[in-house]
Amino acid sequence: MLDRVFQTENYPRPFSFNRDVANVFDDMAVRSIPFYQEVQSCITAWAEAYSKEESTIYDIGCSTGTTLALLCQDIPWHLDLIGVDSSQAMLDNAEAKLAPFRIKNRVSLQCQNALDMKFQDASMIICNFTLQFIPVRERFTLLQKIFSGLKSGGLLFLSEKIRSAVPAFQETQTYIYESFKRKNGYSQNEIERKKESLDNVLVPLTLTEQYDLLERAGFSTVDIVLKWHSFVSIVALK
Numbered sequence: 001m002l003d004r005v006f007q008t009e010n011y012p013r014p015f016s017f018n019r020d021v022a023n024v025f026d027d028m029a030v031r032s033i034p035f036y037q038e039v040q041s042c043i044t045a046w047a048e049a050y051s052k053e054e055s056t057i058y059d060i061g062c063s064t065g066t067t068l069a070l071l072c073q074d075i076p077w078h079l080d081l082i083g084v085d086s087s088q089a090m091l092d093n094a095e096a097k098l099a100p101f102r103i104k105n106r107v108s109l110q111c112q113n114a115l116d117m118k119f120q121d122a123s124m125i126i127c128n129f130t131l132q133f134i135p136v137r138e139r140f141t142l143l144q145k146i147f148s149g150l151k152s153g154g155l156l157f158l159s160e161k162i163r164s165a166v167p168a169f170q171e172t173q174t175y176i177y178e179s180f181k182r183k184n185g186y187s188q189n190e191i192e193r194k195k196e197s198l199d200n201v202l203v204p205l206t207l208t209e210q211y212d213l214l215e216r217a218g219f220s221t222v223d224i225v226l227k228w229h230s231f232v233s234i235v236a237l238k
C-alpha cells in the first residue's frame with residue numbers, strides 16, 4: 001500500500017509505529033531509507049558469512065518481517081529466527097509475510113520492548129534502523145545486552161541514521177536527504193510534517209558517538225559496510 005500517512009493533517013504526532021504506519025511501512029521504508037534494498041542484501045550476505053545450520057539470529061525492530069523473509073529465502077540452511085518488535089501492528093503484517101517460510105525455518109515473533117529482551121546464544125543480531133528510536137540514555141544498555149547475547153565470534157549488524165558533528169555539513173546532508181525523498185514522490189508538505197512528527201522520537205547520534213557506545217558496550221572490532229550521507233550500516237564483532 002502506498003504511504004500517504006503525511007498527506008493529510010491526520011498523522012501520528014508524535015510519530016509512532018501504529019497500524020496506519022504499519023500498513024504502508026514497506027512502501028515508506030523503500031521511499032524513505034536510502035539504499036534500503038541494498039542494506040537488506042548486505043544483511044543476508046553477512047548472515048551467510050556468520051551463520052550455519054541451526055544458528056540463532058535475532059532481528060530487533062523487525063517491523064513487517066522483510067529482513068527475516070529474505071533470510072528465509074536466501075540462506076540455504078535452517079535458521080532459528082527471532083523477530084522482536086514493540087508494535088503489534090507491525091508483527092501482524094510480519095506474520096502474514098513470514099507464513100510461507102515457516103515450514104523450513106523456526107521463526108518466532110515477539111511483541112516486546114527490546115530493552116526487556118534476553119538475547120542468548122546468537123550468531124547474529126540485526127538492528128536495522130531501530131536503535132535510533134530507543135531513548136538515547138537506554139541505547140548503551142541495549143548494546144550491552146546485545147553484546148552479552150552474542151556468541152563469541154557473533155556479529156551485530158547495525159544500521160542507523162546519523163548526524164554530522166559539523167553543523168554546515170548537517171544542513172547539506174538534510175538538504176540531500178530531502179531531495180532524495182522528493183525524488184521518491186514525497187511532497188515538501190509531507191516531508192515537513194514527518195520531520196515534525198519524528199522530532200525527539202528518532203534521535204540520531206554522530207558516528208563518533210555511535211562508535212563510542214559500541215566500544216563501551218564491548219565491541220572492539222567495528223567496521224562500516226555501507227554509508228550514504230547520513231545513513232550508515234555497521235558490523236561489530238564479539
Ligand SMILES: C[S@@+](CC[C@H](N)C(=O)[O-])C[C@H]1O[C@@H](n2cnc3c(N)ncnc32)[C@H](O)[C@@H]1O
Pocket residue numbers: 017029060061062063064066067084085086087090112113114115127128129130133134
Ligand atoms: C524503522 S523500523 C525498522 C525497520 C526494519 N528493521 C526493516 O529493516 O525493515 C523501526 C522498528 O523498531 C520498532 N521499535 C521501536 N522501538 C522499539 C523498542 N523499544 N523495542 C522493540 N522494537 C522497537 C518499531 O515498532 C519499528 O517497527
